Structures are given as C-alpha cells and as structure tokens.
Amino acid sequence: MSTETEKAKPAKPRKLSSIQKWDIETDVAIVGFGAAGACSAIEAAEAGADVTIFELASSSGGSTALSSAEIYMGGGTRVQKACGIEDDKEDMFKFLMMCGGKQADEAKVRAYCDGSVDHFNWLVAHGMPYKDSLYNHRAIMALTDDCLLYTGNEKAWPFKDNAKPSPRGHNLQVEGDNGGPLFTKIITEQVEKLGVKVHYEARALTLITDDHGEVCGLIVRIDQQEKTVRARQGVILCAGGFIMNKDMLKKYAPGIVDNETPIGNPGDMGSGILMGLGVGAAAINMNEFFISLPFYPPAQTTFGIFVNNQGQRFINEDCYHGRVGWHAFQQPGNRIYLILPVDDFKAPDYLFADICGTGETVEELEAEIDVPKGMLEHTIAYYNEHAKNGEDPLFHKSAEWLRPLEGALVALDCSYGRGAFWPCFTLGGLDTLPTGEVKTPEGDVIPGLYAAGRTACGIPRTGAGYGSGMSVGDASFFGRMAGKSVAARGKA
C-alpha cells in the first residue's frame, strides 16, 4: 500500500543484473547541465575522463542561466585586490558560518573559503571575464559591467559585528541582467571544447546499482525510449532543487507549500534528490528555504522601514532582501508594510507591491492600513528621533541608511499572498562531503555517487543568512570538487 503521491517518491534504482545491454557507455555520467554539472564535467574531462551530460531541457544553463550568475568569492581575489579591498578568508569563513546558522557545515565552509581565490582564478582561466571594478551600490545585481558588489548581509547587524565586511559578489563583465546567459555561454563552450558528450531533452529516470550498492550507471529517457547508461567511474547528480515539486514541498518543506512564485527552472522537481534517496542517500536541511521580499533597488527604499501587522519594526532594513523576507515571513498576523517617504518615492523594481495607503501625516497613513491605532505613529516617531542622530537602537541599521521619515508617507502592501513578489527556493538536498561524495544516513559514502548544486545541501543553509552568489558559487565550486573526485576515483 502506498500513500505517497508519485512525485515525492524516491526513484527506485535498477539492478545491474537486470541490464541486458548498455546503450551508452562513459566514464562519468552527469545529470544536469547547470553550473554544477558544467563545472564538474570540466574537471572530470580535464583529468582525462570520458564524460557525458544528460540534460532535461533543450539547452544548457539550468537555473544558473536564469540567475545573474554572481559568484560569492573572497579572501583576496584579483578583483578585490585591484579595488583595494583587503579581504581575509577568515572573515569570509566567520561570515559564512554565521550565515549557515546552527546547521552550517564547517568542513564545506572551510573548503569553500580556503579554495575561493583559486576558484576565481579557475573561472578566469576558463574564460570568465571579470572587470577590476567595484559596484558600490545597494542592489540585487550589478546592471553595469562592474564586478565586485556586496551581495549579502556583510555590512548589516549582527554580521558586521562578527566579521569584517568585504564585497564578495563577483559579477561578470557584461551590461544588464545578462550574467546567467553569459556564464552559460562560456561554460558551455568550455564543456564542448573538452569533447564532453551532451544529450539534451534527456530525462534521467533512476540509477543503476550493483549487488554491493555501488552506483554504476543510470537509466535515461531519450526520444521516448529508455536508454541504459554505463558510468564506469560514477554518476554526478546536478539536477537542481525541488521548488517546482509541490508534493516534495508538502512532504519536506511545508512552510512554503503555498508559495506562488517559485524561483528556478521547470526541471527543479527534485529528481536528483529522489534518485539519491532511492539508493539510500540521506537528504538534509530539507525544511529550509530562501524566501525574499526584493524591496530594492532602488536603493533609497532602504531608508524606509518595514512594519508588521502590529505596526512594529522587526528588522534592520539594510539587510539583504532575503533576510528581510525571511523575517517578514515569520511575523505574527498577515500584513507586512514598507513605509516610505513620498518625496523621493520610486516603486521597487521587482517587488510588485501595491500602494495601500498614503498620508500627509503618519496618523492619516495609519488610518489607511491595518495596524493598531497609534502603533505606527510611535514606531515612526521613535525611529525618527534616533535616525536623525544616525542611530537605530532597535536593530542597528547602519547610519548611511538612517534618515527620519518626514513629510507625506506611502505604505506598500508587502503581505504574503496579497500580490507582492515573494520569490523562494529550497535549501535542502543530498548530504554530501566536500568532495561531492554522497552520504547515507549512516555517514558512509555511496560508491560511485556524487552530487552538487541544489541537488546537494551546500553552503547556503537558511533563508536568514542567504546572500546572492552563494548558490552559483556553491554549485560551481562543489561541482568542480565532485568532478575532481570522480576523476580521481577512476585513477585509483
């Protein structure tokens, strides 16, 4: 008797002994051609392995292609040095450990920080153009061709008190929101140049294991036909997360089962995670998610304040938008407002929040929104009284974003489920070592199986600590580690 819906079911592996013939043979089979798949393919191929990628879509890129392809790197990259940024990898380490919260993976954060400058150089050696320039604005991404920007909570309380802030988001040298496509173009060329075989519109169905549990291939569906794939050295799962799979959300991340704006590509159905689970892998951190209220740009919205249904502030508004969204999502009641001065009002570029109130005075504004009478007035009065001295005794917002809210005001309705944009994606996945090897709940590695990108649980672990560049950073870095591991396995 089965009570699960089909789409949340682990993919039952096929037994090696049941395979009659191999349709495709390769050293390394990679499922998914986003950043993780591409980078693992390059490392494995450069180490001499015969590599084949199976991609569900008709082209490469995965969710990376849809992103800005910012990559979180630090500890003294060429660009950081050129811009006079003195970053220390220990500060990066402290910061990323804080970002991961109680579930941070110290071994992975350590590997990621220690290898960060090398990772930058590797990307450059593989054709990625980074301009030696700083984009010193509060933004979600650089729309210029500048490189370095702050992309997380580095300069915001409480992070700034624990680790010296540095800009670590590295944006490709390209104008506009074109980082993802450029990254994809370059990395795809690199993959092709190495002779990696790529099957598009190829749906990986399940893994093939031998009697000892070793992964030795997989089944893919190409042109309506099931093909058997022999992977002599191993399989790397880089098939994205599960934000598009409502059954999996219900089971693993019920907090966002009702979300209406999943961020990812249609292939983010958790298929890689389900294939791993099917062969006994552990999935961890599955309840955690990124959820955001992208209320900037324009940067000047940071001068505003967020209030909850009680009319209370709840966050320093100079945080990364994801941290603001994560905290907003936890607030009691069902209203979240962003209060801004009318004077230099400009609607946020990505938020799609309706104006739900305006007022020449706070009292007028308050009468138009759903907060207890008098609360907004106090919240603003208190904020203003200290903002004029460059202080925020409640949440320690930085002085540069403190300015009394004066004159006519406007309120944006940012409430969840009432029209504002609340993008989200999953932060759980297969439990892997820094090498990309996939672990069982016992902590043993499954021979022949690797995972990277959002199919694995990587550096980003909580919505409260997420920053832009951590996903593509994690995917590209640990994709490479997986590619190296599988290649080394072949030689062993």
Next chain:
Amino acid sequence: MSTETEKAKPAKPRKLSSIQKWDIETDVAIVGFGAAGACSAIEAAEAGADVTIFELASSSGGSTALSSAEIYMGGGTRVQKACGIEDDKEDMFKFLMMCGGKQADEAKVRAYCDGSVDHFNWLVAHGMPYKDSLYNHRAIMALTDDCLLYTGNEKAWPFKDNAKPSPRGHNLQVEGDNGGPLFTKIITEQVEKLGVKVHYEARALTLITDDHGEVCGLIVRIDQQEKTVRARQGVILCAGGFIMNKDMLKKYAPGIVDNETPIGNPGDMGSGILMGLGVGAAAINMNEFFISLPFYPPAQTTFGIFVNNQGQRFINEDCYHGRVGWHAFQQPGNRIYLILPVDDFKAPDYLFADICGTGETVEELEAEIDVPKGMLEHTIAYYNEHAKNGEDPLFHKSAEWLRPLEGALVALDCSYGRGAFWPCFTLGGLDTLPTGEVKTPEGDVIPGLYAAGRTACGIPRTGAGYGSGMSVGDASFFGRMAGKSVAARGKA
C-alpha cells in the same frame, strides 16, 4: 569511510538468515514500556496475541511517568458532559489542525478526534479514574484531583477565532503532580493482568528482517548478552523521542542542539527512530520541537507582558506557555523579559528566572534592563491604555488577562541560556499511518513494523501549537491503534 558519530547512526538490521536460534519467541514484540508501549500491549493482548515488552529502564512508565499524564480528549467525553461542556469533535478537529500548522497530518487528526470519546471510555474501562469536575484555572496541570482543564491555546488568539474553545485536558483523579505515576501504576497492572511478558533492563539493539524486508524480530541485550527475539506478528517501536541524543539533535534538530534542559527520560536517545531508519523507514518533521517558558502558575503572571530585546511585545501572554516559549525563542537579539507588577508579585513556580530589574516607574525599570531607552515606556503605556478597556489591539489577549501594569514593576530575565527554564523535547519521528504502520520514503508500509509515541511523528507537530495532554494522548491513542493493527495482522 564514515563521518557520522555513532549515536546518530541508523541501526543496521540483522538478516533473518544469520539467526541461528531464537532465544525468545512471541507474537508481538514491543520496544518501550511508556504509555504507547503499554496501550499497544493491552490492545494486542486483548485481541489474543502473545505479547512481550522490552524496556530499557528498570521499571515501566517512560517519559509518561515523569509527566502529569494529562490526556487531550474531547468531542463530548463523560466528564465534559457532566461539567456542562458542549464540545464538538469538529471544533476539536479544527483546533488540532491549526495546532499542527502546515505540517498537520489530517488523517491522524481525524482519527484522533473521531475516536476521542471512545478512547476516554477505553481508559476508564481500564481503570483510569477521572472525576466529573472542572479545574477552571490557568495552570500547567491540576494539582487537585479535578479532571478537566484547558491545556493548550484553545482560548487564545488566533485559535479562539477559528474553533470554539473547550477544555480537553483530562487529569487523573489524584492530588498533586502524581498523574504520571498513577497512570503508570494502573496501566502496568493492566498489562501484567493480561499475561504480557516484560523484560526490564533490556536494551533493544536492532531489528531482524527477512530477504523481503519484512520485520520478523529484533536483537535485545539482556544481562550483558545479546538475545534473538522472534516476533511472529510484528514489532512495535515505542521507545520515545531523541531529545537526550545530542548527535541526533545536531543532525536533525540543530535549533535546540545547545539546549540545557531536555525534557524526557534518559532513554530518549532516538533508538526506536534509528532502528526504523535502519530498515528503510522515513523520519519526518525531525527539525521541529517543543520549547517552553513555563511562566505560570501562578496564573496572575498572565497579567504581565513579555518583551524582547527591542522592548516590544511579541505574543498574547494568555497563550499556552509552550507557544509563548516558541515565539520567544524566535525573537531577534538575546534577551527576553517578563514584566510584572510588584504588588501581587509571586515568582513563577517553574521558571527559575532571576529578577533583573525593578522600578517605581517604568523609566527606572527600563534603566535596569537591556532594552532601547524609551521602548519599554511606550510598550507599557500603549498596553495600559488599551488594557483598561479590556483590549489588546496588538495580540488580542483576552480581556480576562488584561489589567494595566501600574505602580512598581519587576522584570524577570527569561533570556535563553541565562538561567531561566526552557524545557524542550523533539516532535519528529517515524512516518506512520494512523494504524501505526511505519512508512518508507516511498510511502509503502514496512511489513511487520509499527511505531507509536514520540518514536513516531504524531499529532503534535510544532512548538507553536503544542498543548499539554497531546503527547500522552497521542501515545496512548496511537499505541492502541498499533496494537490493534498488529493483532489484526496475526489473524489475517
């Protein structure tokens, strides 16, 4: 290569084919002799099965013996009717679904509510004395021999707006905090009367499975020796939760890995969950936990207010203490204060929070505690202004608990990690059907395996919705269901 610490490892099952001889043979083997184990044993034995219980401790009771043994029941029990309480099982259903949040298990909640009156009658038929009386006070438990009391958030916002409140906690007819021992005494006698064999100081090590994955016994350690146990009809795991297992907390519930006041018995090491995981069971909701600030009794503390590090209120203080604790645990910053009038001040019975400030005026008090200057003054002024009209515009605390905070005030330091009592326990466990059958991640049931109590994931799913009586209620009710199921399996 293994990277897990031993105590978080699933217990690898033994193969049936490796068993030379059976040291013990029984129809039904039950691991753990708390409420779940006892109730499952009774149902199985009454249905004619030969039943054997293996209990780690030297006596019966498990965590139930340490509790007040309140049981959450409603929909018109004998006691409710005698006390003139008109409860409807649909209100109970709506309430419990709200308590479970987005991860509520509708099938279990439905079974629990539909079977609640019958469960009460079953307990009475098995010797449990319940007085037809109401204990109409705000308390964690009834220290009199009265029966019925409100034990959750029934009368508190937002629950009261969605389901008609009724008292549903049923307390045994015994003076003092002696419900757990009395429940244990009676249920143990019932178990013994039925001829159930009990092995104390018997540590269950792992399950035995046949080649088809069917559970057909287990290995226990008794008197330093490993014994093989044949369970002809099945094994029921009732071995408690995992709050005492730091390795499991780190892996599954990192939010409370640093807690210093786990609630449970020393056997709550997750051994039942690990045995289930070892044979391919799914564990769900593992990140969730109960965490409390037991700030009443005395009930009059409910007239106080909680404020966070920002000096803001964050909860209606007439909530169940666990809901208050859960919300307090989510607050930004690292201070939580309970503000009370000095006039009728009496230290909470269980909170152990130090007095960290007093003042003839709010200003004086504020100067002694760590909140931004002026915030407490506004919070109290606003609260008082509305409390005198019986209103709480922020959190809708009930009028009966609203009284302006006047005269000299005292602040209790309830901050996490600074001495106050923050009891907690786990709310995740094996994924089971309402029948007690244990499910795999595929949603299939594992033949011969059952679980109940905190080894399973039951009715209580979040700390925000927990109420007293839900654990022993869930354990006793679904323990019975498991006992019935295993007995029916024997007949099939």
